[in-house]
Amino acid sequence: MTRDRIDFENTPFLIKFSEAARFKETYGGGEGNVLVEGRHMRRPDATKDTVLIFMHPTATIDTLPMPREFARRGVPVLACASRYPHNDSALIMEKVLIDLGQYVRYAREKLGYKHVVLAGWSGGASLSVYYQAQAEKPTVTATPAGEPVDFSGLMRADGIMQLAAHSSRARIMTESMDASIRNELDPTDRDPALDLYAKSGGPQAPYSADFVARYRAAQVARNRKITAWVRDTLEDLERRKGPDLERCFVVHGTMADPRWLDPALDPNERIPGRCYIGNPAVANNGPIGLARFCTLRSWLSQWSIDDSYANTERQGAQVTIPALVIGNGADDACPPSHTEMIHASLGGPKQFHVIRGANHYYLGQRDQLFEAIDICIDWMQRNKLLDGLPARQ
Template sequence: MSEKTRSYERIPYLIFYQDKSPFKETYAGPLDFGALKSHHLKPAEPKSNNVILFMHPIGGGEYLPMVVALAKAGYPVIYCQSRYSGNDSALIMEKVAIDMGNCIRHAKEQLGYDKVILAAWSGGGSLSLFYQSQAENPTITHTPAGDRVDLTIQDLIPADGVMVLAAHVSRAHTLTEWMDASIMDESDPEQRDPELDLYNPANPNQPPYSEAFLTRYREAQVARNRRITQWVKDKLADFKAKDRPNEEFGFVVHGTMADPRWLDPSVDPNDRQANWCYLGDPQVVNNGPVGLARFCTLRSWLSQWSYDDSNADGVACAGKISVPIMVVGNSADDACTPSHTHRLYNAISHDDREMHEIQGATHYYFGQPEQLQEAVELCASWLQRKGFA
């Protein structure tokens, strides 16, 4: 059965953009031009002339259960990829915000939608909040590496509302909470502090972890992130001193899935299973090819992953947004745990906010039709009450 016969039509399309850059950071194509791959899901009987926009820094979610279910329920949906589709090794969050702005402008000016509601899903949560804060009050003119990416001249169009769905607080803070605190030498990741190595069976610190151990571990995670950041800044300064200001450098970050909460469900508790994360066995993921920030570049580290430098901090950005916001968490989420949901909700500075939790739901709702339906109904109710449907 084609998708067109299942109550909506899926239309792939491209959004072309021009963005001058002193060097190429996305694969192939002209230096100053690119294309954003997008999917437009048009219901046979749309509930309104407003559209829900999903965007993740590296995309890949146009067929996720929530995206499809909203379209089947009668809500027009766009899933827009960023210029860094499928590869975040050189990703600059400030440029992804420009991409989101291009998607919103196209939705309004080319597709003719009246209002745009951001579906801030998972890693798209902090991106959407970052975008909206800059669209309402643009302040950023340079990336954390000092490169000129001026959001104040982009004429970013603010969205009309935000649904924060199964989202984490930021790429930088999430990576830091997941980092393997035992790694002592980035050039030799086998050099580990045995008392901080969660996967060392001889480690005297075993689940359930003591508060003292968790405090020590969290401090070591932040310290490791900051050591990498300082190395990155020193490397960039060295290139600049050698009159090579556009030079880049690729590197590997080992050990990025060693959060105590994956081994001890009493840490930031919810209904997730022990010794598991959304990517599988956390010990395997810790050094596997799909771990966060595994393959990275200097500028991208500062923009995406630096604990102190990244501008795309969902908590900081949420407090700067004026439009209605709904926050939804999943009680069995094995990626974005309850503290992230609550931190985002508590950061919202106005009263037009609400928070919900879907019992038993995992991160993606795979194989969970009842929880998926509940999530769609929550969104439908909020959209109707806010005049978006």
């Protein structure tokens, strides 16, 4: 157990469980075993009845301002990593749901928390909605690639928060795809009429409504073209009946959303020409771009606009527990249309707030961070999900 520099304990823990699978897509741990790692962040005098579960499909978020501030306020936090920490190349969203289910069970049965609230931040938002929807009413029995999954044992949460969130990985990535790329094997083969980053002669912001409509249609078409190739390749591998079951591939150009260049599109307070990972022109083909490295099954589960089930528009109506949706006013990762779609999609009692001036991470924004935390605490208390909060320090 380690001691945080201010006032909460930050205790690492491991959960190990067995899982049958056709093959293993994570490194180490032995075949048939899954190991996930989390952090229990808690003040000694914190409430004993409520815990927030922060989980992202691939990020480990125990160092971010929001979960740490909750722990400082006396609201215990489990900061949870999936089996795919910092590497979503082979990530299957349905398996991440299984991982999240292990944390919910651990929180209730091992740690004794009465109230479990899913704190879905950023990419963890659609994950938490997908999880709760399937915990309330299991409808998914197989991954988009056809591998069976069993969600019948998922334990329900008591409340859900959607924080600086997008509605799905598939949608946010598709809206960021470089529509000008014509050849998936050669990112320099581009349609100049759609090339946002052309040195000369390309489209310039502000963009017309007709251009945006054409660009969005080309993005969806590109996503579907990759999906068709993925399904053809999977079918070919199945026909061969051998041990060769998967393929890895690269997706070029996945940070070319015209919103980052034209602040009039889906407007908020973000800075034009920037995105949450810096200069979008550089990130467009950089190594950390969305969906840069993929497997066939991972593409269908995470990134296919038509196939991925981890989609709040698709799952949200099944979520009937109390929900809080918070948008960040200067978010340069998750645009306001996504926040609005999330709020409209959820099926239970819900509240909606926007934190003016807040960037995606609340980095360097103490006032905006405290405002968001205060809103969350008030919402939990009003919904009888939190009591016994210690004095603020």
